[in-house]
Amino acid sequence: MARKILCVAEKPAIARAVATHLSGGSFQTHAIRGNQYVKNYEFDFNFGGPWGDCSVTMTSVIGHLTGLDFERQYKGWMSCPPGSLFEAPVQESVDKDKLAIAENIRNQARYSKALFIWTDCDREGEHIGSEVRNQAKAGNARIEVKRAKFSNTERAHVLRAAREPVELDEFQANAVAARIELDLRIGAAFTRLQTLQLQAVVAALKEKVISYGKYRSGSSKIMTHASTGSCQFPTLGFVVDRYLRVKNFKPETFWSIKVMHQRERKKVNFLWKRVHLFDRAAVAMMLERCLMAKQAKVTKVNSKPKSKWRPLPLTTVDLQMMGSRFLRMDSQTIMKVAEALYTKGYISYPRTETDQFDKAIDLKKLVEKQYPDDSWGQYARDLIDGKFRTPRSGRHNDKAHPPIHPVCWVSQNQLNVNEKKVYEFVVRRFLACCSEDAKGQGTEIEIQYGEEFFHANGLIVLERNYLDVYVYDKWESSQQLPNFEKGEVFEPTEANIAEGKTTAPSFLTEPELIGLMDANGIGTDATMAEHIAKIKEREYVVVHQRGTGRTKVEELIPTRLGTALVEGYDNIVAGLSNSISLSKPFLRKEMELRMLEICAGTKTRQEVVQQSLDMYREVFIHTQRRIEMLKAACRKYLVE
């Protein structure tokens, strides 16, 4: 009788996709008792090597199986001082709504020789894999455990993953376990402390709109507790920081000298090398000297090739930033759509930090797959006919996933509106990566006029190359400059003094915020968008629209509550010697670095949990001691 192998994916859609490929399309589907989404797919497959022909059950979980919580006596908000949550005993248990799924795995494991884990190949996937393994071992202690490594659900890739399994990465699973414990303890301690304390303030202001309710309900119930998630707060901090810079901005007047010369019916504007100065009298005097000199002299005529570089291979953060900018979708929507495209097998795994392609990937083959497309098929053919270039390599590599790229072509009418946009972006970006840089000729003319130097720049785009497919980048020829000879002398047509004002920075936009979060290690590429959604949901920030139509920009503005919380916490920690702030990202970044140490094997899970708790406990005690400052800030902003 054939050996039986149990395969478990992270989500039902992947289980189905993998089952389809391994079985060649013929499998039996069985519902499981107690869950309507998870199915067991049964079929035969030859794994090769020591495994050979096997009868396979492919099933899935739905994300994490287990959750961590405090033991019963610590669950009530009044049961203990919030600070004791740093030490209170915690326990892991299978979530209520996952019991049937866990049972299914135990049952299936009982008759299986081996377990193949098919969770997503990232840190969380490794942890989910360990949860699956624990259930399987509970059903069959002797089951052998393997892990399939894959980054997309294209057929050949899946077959190879099945035949070349690796081991589960315990380090990564442990890193996630550490994160889970820290997030629970720190989040619960701060949230309880702050909510219980601020309720007193808010109760005194019951006329105000701050209502208390559930935030996860999705209903129109308005916000709830002020919480101090170690991701939400730094995220809010960025928004408030920018807001205050805008609000406190005082415009300054500056002056500059503008020189214009007309030749060959073309007007050339020369820009001042000093750009501008804040002293009108000084500028006026300099202009006077120019005019006295009458003649300007051409000191430099430079004509040199210029190029505009093709983009780097696509990462998640870049997808979200570019998406917000060009596709007019918020980052959360983009990720949902990208996830759907990945599940259907059209693009590779959309959560990646890697901006360099591995040499082993056959890029040309991927380009060829785009031949059938009406819009960019011809471009793809031109690449293969000689224009193909190896993509640039960025500096990031998460060692888990390739940059986001299309794995096969899909006809537009198989996709909905948003899917079309994101798929098109991924394809165009990929083709652009495999193209030549755009080439042009740049001209720079420098003149000396009196004591001052001025310059004019011109550009002629000669070869558009990647720009032809990557319609999101703009690089246009400027008006052509008339001829100037080095050393020639002429009298400029006009020279004036021009006045301007420094302008305030604009409020933070979502793509900017994502960039800041990424640079500071707030959240994962998968969750940044959710954190932003959450601080909106909790009414720490609101979205304002500036402009209309094509120039429409959505800006993030903190609410009074948001501002109050950040100011309150900033005041609280202002006295701390090393001045760590909850609204600043350092703590979270520190934690992320420690998780990486677990992954590298240089620190244990226990060490990291202890160190991080010590660090946060210090901030907590300090907050408790100076809680009056937080209340004061709330009074200040929430009372008229």
Added chain:
DNA sequence: GCAAGGTC
């Protein structure tokens, strides 16, 4: 009633 991370 707390977190952040998976996914339906």
